[in-house]
Amino acid sequence: VITMKDIVREGAKILRKVTEEVSIPPAAEDVEELQCMLQYLKNSQDPELSQRYRLRPGVGLSANQIGLDKRMFAAYFPDETGESQAYMLINPKIISHSVGMIYLSEGEGCLSVDRSVKGYVPRYQRIKVRAYDPAGKEVVLSFKGYGAIVTQHEIDHLNGIMFYDHINKKHPYLLPSGVPIEAL
Numbered sequence: 090v091i092t093m094k095d096i097v098r099e100g101a102k103i104l105r106k107v108t109e110e111v112s113i114p115p116a117a118e119d120v121e122e123l124q125c126m127l128q129y130l131k132n133s134q135d136p137e138l139s140q141r142y143r144l145r146p147g148v149g150l151s152a153n154q155i156g157l158d159k160r161m162f163a164a165y166f167p168d169e170t171g172e173s174q175a176y177m178l179i180n181p182k183i184i185s186h187s188v189g190m191i192y193l194s195e196g197e198g199c200l201s202v203d204r205s206v207k208g209y210v211p212r213y214q215r216i217k218v219r220a221y222d223p224a225g226k227e228v229v230l231s232f233k234g235y236g237a238i239v240t241q242h243e244i245d246h247l248n249g250i251m252f253y254d255h256i257n258k259k260h261p262y263l264l265p266s267g268v269p270i271e272a273l
């Protein structure tokens with residue numbers, strides 16, 4: 090079972106590494122690790138378990154956040170209907186994105202960052218992602234809104250990018266001009 094002690098915190102080098110591609114079809118070990126990551130997210134969103142194990146309620150977790158140098162992440166978040174969707178994506182790649190951008194009005198946080206970093210994190214409003222599922226099958230998924238934000242946050246981790254790298258240093262609440270951008 091993954092608990093908060095297994096989550097690598099900022100400062101660890103692996104969070105700044107471009108992680109290695111996973112060979113396809115993924116090894117049993119890769120799939121097991123990915124399932125553990127998804128289980129963490131589910132446990133963390135269960136009031137009982139998150140209390141008992143003191144888990145921060147997570148919606149996404151990348152492999153390097155638990156010290157694994159592998160290009161894969163798990164995500165578990167409610168979609169528009171409120172139904173939580175589970176994703177386990179291997180070697181994800183954004184193959185296209187909207188011009189329009191969005192940002193969370195309350196800013197972003199991170200399971201690997203034990204402090205609050207103020208400021209807007211501009212993200213693409215819609216993205217199309219090509220990845221492999223745990224069975225090694227290629228999938229192409231479209232995300233918009235909150236799902237697009239989570240997916241971009243996780244893919245950033247796999248490229249050694251932290252959410253605060255996107256915040257304007259001098260003016261944290263400044264938004265990029267010249268492109269449509271809206272608050273979520």
Ligand SMILES: CC(C)(C)[C@H](NC(=O)Nc1cc(F)cc(F)c1)C(=O)N(CC(=O)NO)CC1CCCC1
Pocket residue numbers: 134145146147148149150151154166167197198199200201238239242243246
């Ligand atoms: C950093 C943390 C605050 C724990 C954030 N959780 C979160 O947004 N909780 C949440 C939101 C919901 F809409 C429903 C729900 F059940 C729980 C999170 O997991 N992440 C993931 C992360 O750090 N991945 O590396 C940070 C989010 C910031 C924007 C997208 C993901």
Ligand SMILES: [Zn+2]
Pocket residue numbers: 198199200201242246
């Ligand atoms: Zn994060």
